[in-house]
Amino acid sequence: MENHIPVKKEMSAYTYLFVCPTWGGGTWSRMRNIIVDGDKDKALEEAKKIARETSGSDKCEVKILQKFYVSMRMGEGYPDMLKFQDN
Numbered sequence: 001m002e003n004h005i006p007v008k009k010e011m012s013a014y015t016y017l018f019v020c021p022t023w024g025g026g027t028w029s030r031m032r033n034i035i036v037d038g039d040k041d042k043a044l045e046e047a048k049k050i051a052r053e054t055s056g057s058d059k060c061e062v063k064i065l066q067k068f069y070v071s072m073r074m075g076e077g078y079p080d081m082l083k084f085q086d087n
Helices: 040-055 079-084
Strands: 008-021 027-036 061-073
Touching (some): 008 040, 040 061
Antiparallel strands (some): 008 061
């Protein structure tokens, strides 16, 4: 079987901040990182989705703070990975 997985891949990682209103009139905020295979707009879209799911609010303010580049390369495969072969 031929392996079609790229040997090396560069992706973008973003640090973002979200601030969401709470039911008591305050705010709840978190700073997180996200890795996406796309641009800043894709990262912002995903970050907003995570903020909604995490906070339960659809009125969160989300800001992208920093972009990083992440390079990945294939490492060692383990026996359990062989269970996921294409038929």
